[in-house]
Structure formats: structure tokens, C-alpha cells
Amino acid sequence: MSEPATPLLDTVRTPDDLRKLQPDQLRQLADELRAETIAAVGVTGGHLGSGLGVVELTTAIHYVFDTPNDRLVWDVGHQCYPHKILTGRRDRIRTLRQGGGLSGFTKRAESEYDPFGAAHSSTSISAALGFAIANKMQDRPGKGIAVIGDGAMSAGMAYEAMNNACDAGNRLVVILNDNDMSIAPPVGGLSAYLARLVSSREFLGLRDLAKRLVRKLPRPLHNAARKTDEFARGMAMGGTLFEELGFYYVGPVDGHNLDQLIPVLENVRDAAEGPCLVHVVTQKGKGYGPAEAAADKYHGVQKFDIVTGAQAKAPPGPPSYTNVFAQALIAEAQRDPKVCAITAAMPSGTGLDKFEQAFPDRIFDVGIAEQHAVTFAAGLAAEGMRPFCAIYSTFLQRAYDQVVHDVAIQNLPVRFAIDRAGLVGADGSTHAGSFDVTYLATLPNMVVMAAADEAELVHMVHTCAVHDSGPIAVRYPRGNGTGVDMPTVPEALEIGKGRIVREGRQVAILSLGTRLEEALKAAETLEAKGLSTTVADLRFAKPLDEALIRKLLTTHEVAVTIEEGAIGGLGAHVLTLASDAGLIDNGLKLRTMRLPDLFQDQDKPEKQYADARLDADAIVDTVLTALRHNSVGAEARA
Ligand SMILES: Cc1ncc(C[n+]2csc(CCOP(=O)(O)OP(=O)(O)O)c2C)c(N)n1
Secondary structure, eight states: OOOOOOOGGGGOSSHHHHTTSOGGGHHHHHHHHHHHHHHHHHHHOEEOHHHHHTHHHHHHHHHHSOTTTSEEEESSSTTOHHHHIIIIIGGGGGGTTSTTSOOSSOOTTTOTTOOSOOSSSSOHHHHHHHHHHHHHHTTOOOOEEEEEETTGGGSHHHHHHHTTOGGGGGGEEEEEEEOSOSSSOOOHHHHHHHHHHHHHSOOOOHHHHHHHHHSOOOOOTTOHHHHHHHHHHHHHHTOOHHHHTTOEEEEEEETTOHHHHHHHHHHHHHOSSOOEEEEEEOOTTTTOHHHHHSTTTTSEEOSBOTTTOOBOOOOSOSOBHHHHHHHHHHHHHHHOTTEEEEESSOTTTTTHHHHHHHOGGGEEEOOSOHHHHHHHHHHHHHTTOEEEEEEEHHHHGGGHHIIIIIIITTTOOOEEEEESOBOOGGGOTTTOBOSHHHHHTTSTTOEEEEOSSHHHHHHHHHHHHHOOSSOEEEEOOSSBOOOOOOOSSOOOOOTTOOEEEEOOSSEEEEEESTTHHHHHHHHHHHHHTTOOEEEEEOOEEESOOHHHHHHHHHHOSEEEEEESSOTTSHHHHHHHHHHHTTTTTTOOEEEEEOOOSSOOOOOOHHHHHHHHTOSHHHHHHHHHHHHHHHHHHHHHHO
């Protein structure tokens, strides 16, 4: 009996090995790469559909281009698992998204084949252009290659980059990976336009390609003579938006057919001029039945059974904050026809898919366009609507100027529903919602609330709905609530008023958000040590409940603030108040607990909290250390 042949994938550690293969071996390699990707994600969970859609594209790019000298930039980076397998990381691929393991996105620190980190979308063309121009300026070889999805292509930043791309000449290659999906189906005019492009043209055959490339690629638009040529070509072939922006458009190309993909990319690689945009058509979830059949194409999955595709189910428990938000907003919309909702390509992630079922005419999915989402909401608010802009904390960062300039300065009542506030486990630092309190609570006019549990979230959504006098935000974390009883009728909270959850005398814990549970646990431990402890849920980071804070800081020996956010948030505001009001002049021991000053890597949530020192043990420790400081100080003074 003959020995089974060694899988080709076993012979490919890096793209150099890949480039030694014959073209007719690449189909087998791609099949093995797809199988390995499925097997790995079955064990780890993570992004699957997007990676499966680019298996052939990944293989072809590394085969044709000189990576890592040609800088390959994956947009978002969630589709890069096959790329990681081919670039020296196969031995660690089953550690994806785990503590100490490979990141679920591209990361510079991980490999020279990841020249640019990502996770937020639509940055790839700008970055690739930067690489291309830097190499040109330093007289070095090396192209910038951006692979960007049709979903990511809906963000303005992609066009800002293309508008600026002429200078790169043929050093810039943009590969538009068009799978006609974002996380949800794509929205808007661009998506319709791409669909028209694909349906109006044959897939690019070899003869056709050769014919087109006989003519050298044209110079950018500024050359008048060439402009005439462009115009003629546009008339003959149907000019594309990308051509109008100065790109040489090639496509559509079947992104799963290596026999087409490789010669097309070789031609683009060797083309004399241009920046080039290669329009590649792929299928999300390609080659794995359960993914191809699923509505979301297995965009992000739990661990799953490879044979059946069945994903691990989370154990039953309290509802997620996302769900509670969605139900609360539906209830508000039932009461008030002016309530409407906006998502930037995240209908399921924000729970607004449920809102859409109830109120299809009052939800707007604007695509990946957070900046537009915020200013659009500002316009809606200015005209008397009650818009809820539901955006993850980390993605709202992108729209900060819109929050400041379009919403806060004009004091417009946009309601911000900020999901994924705080640590996010496996998604790591790019997705952590660490900064929203810091960046929002510094703005005049803004009200900033944090829900301590899911019942509080219901009250806060209602508080947002009835707050017409200016912008207001509520933040809540990833994951499930605490299982508290849910209110039957939501309350409108008094703006800037906190609540005492537990009364004590010596130690005061001032909590903002869902660390309240840990604060209460810590209070039990402190009580057992003889330290009578008050726990307050401040509810508002802005405006602060000054009366409550003054009372707590003047009647307790130790006060500790705790929040799931970076420095500059609640703790900073309480310290400022305390210092301005002279509340720390009399020996009060005031401490702040917050996220550490670093970008915390992915891990299990409990481990992240322990590392961040934001759990009950750390609170107890902080209080005891503060008390010891005093006695050490006293000893030293004696
Ligand atoms: C600024 C920003 N907003 C939202 C997201 C969340 N997100 C991750 S992937 C994705 C869809 C991307 O679609 P596309 O570019 O077509 O890639 P595909 O997954 O279809 O391959 C979205 C909305 C993000 N990563 N960055």
C-alpha cells in the first residue's frame, strides 16, 4: 500500500514555501487551508465566514506578491485566519482569541506579515497608501496592497484614501472583496452599485484581461490627454466610480477561481502605472455548508461541531444587556412615535434587528459610517425626532468630532446607546470600550449614565427617551445581566442623582456601572473585617451627584471610586470636585479604581477584570492599603 501523500499545507510554513509550488498545486493547498481554518475555528470560535471567503484570495496574493516586502493590509482583519496559517502561525492557530494566544485580527507585534494592525474597518487603503508612498520616497521596492470588503467600502475613509491615491502610481493595489455581505446584508447605494457592476459584466476571462492590459495602465486623472482616453474607455466599457477616482478598475473576477485570480493579480503586479482596483467577487462562508446556508454566513461563531456546524450554546442565564436595551427601546417606541433608531452596520450586535421587526420604518442602518450616523441623528433631533444612536463604545470613537461639533455644541437631544462599554474578552483591546466616559463626560451639555444592572438599563433608556433638553448617553457592557427583577414600568431618573445601595460609616465605595456587584461583594468582606461600608451607585458620570459625593466624602474615612473605564472618567471628575471643594484637605483617603493605563490583551473576562484590578478582591485591597498608608504615615510622623 502506498503512503498517503503529505498534505501540501504541511510543507508551507511561510509564503516563500508557497511560492515554490506549481500553479496546479494551489487548488489542493487552498482546500487544505480551508479545512484547517474550519478545524481551528471549531475549537476556538471567532470569525469564520469572512476567512472562508478569502481562502483562494489569500493563497493567490501570497503566491503572486512579494510579501512581506509588499505590504499586505487586511481591512478589519477579521478575515485573516487563513493568512495567519500561511504566514508562520499555523502552530498557534488554535490559540486564536485566547489569553496569551493569537489575536483574532492582524497585529504588528505578531508577525512581519501583519504590517498594519486593524479591527475597526475601512482603514486599509489609507495605510496601504502610506506604505506605498513611504517606500517610493525611500527608493525601496514594495507595494501597498489593501484588501477591503464591500461592507468596509461604505465608510467615508475609504474614499478619502482613494481620492488621495494617485501619487502612489502602481505601488498601490486595492482588492475589493465583494461578497455582498457586511455582518448583515449590506445597505445603501454603493452596495446596489457594486451589484450592478457585477451583474452587468462577464467575469473577467483571460482573453478579455489580456486585451485590456495590452494598453498600459493609464496615468492618473490629472493628465489631460489620458483623461480623453479614460473618457473613451469609460464609454466603451462603462466607466466605474473607481475609474473616476483615478484607479484602473479590473474586474469583476471570480475570487474562488485560482486560474483566473492568479493571472489577473500577476498582471496587476506587473502593470506599469496606475493605482489598480481589482474587483473580486467571493462568497462569504464558501466551502462550508453550514456557513453558506446561514443567514449571517457564520460571520462570528462560538466553538462548533465541524460535522454538523452546531455552535456551543451559552448556558441559560439572565438576558444580555443588548437584549434588554432592544426590548426597552421597543417599549419606548410603542409609547412615542418620535422614537427612532440608528445603527452603523450592526443591527444584530446592537439588538436593533429586533427593533426593526417591530418598527421597520423607524430604524436606519447607515452601513459602516459612524460619523454619518451621529450627524444624521443630530439632524433628526434638530427636527424634533427622538433618535437613539446605538453604537459600540469603541466604534463611537470614530465619530468624536461629530459628537462634539454636531451634537454637543448645538445641544441637540441625540440619545447615545453605548454597548460593549468596558472590557470585551476575546475581541481584545481594539474592541474594548475603555474611553467613552472619558471622552463624553468632558463635554459641556452632555449627560452620561452607566447602568449598574439590567433593571437600571431599562430606567436609563426611558430617561434618555424623555430627555429633550440636550444630548444624553447610557453605557452598558457586553454580556449578560445580573438576573435582578425587571421593572414593569420604567422610571425617569432624576438627572445627576445617584443612589445609596448599602449604608455604612467608615468606607464608601462610589461605583459607576456594573462593577457595583463587585463593590457589594467587597463591602461584605470589609464588613467581616470590621469595616462598616457604604456602597453608592452614582448612575451619572455627568452631571455628578455633588450633594451625594460631598456627603460621602465628608462622613467616611476612606472613599474609593470604581468604574470600568480609562483614567479621566468618574474618578478624575470626583477627584476634581473633591479637590476644588477642599474635601481632601482634612485627611480623607480618596482612591480611584479604573482600567490600567495600557491596551489590555484579549482574555477570559474574569481574568481581564482581575488583571485590571477591578474585582472585589482588588477593592478590598485598595481600601486596606489606604488604611495602612494612614497608619504607616502616622508611624512615620510619630
Ligand atoms: C468602524 C467599524 N464599525 C463597525 C465594525 C464592525 N464590523 C466588523 S466586520 C463588519 C462587516 C464588514 O463587512 P465587509 O467589509 O464586507 O467584510 P466581510 O465580513 O463581508 O468579509 C462590521 C460592520 C468595525 N469593525 N469597524
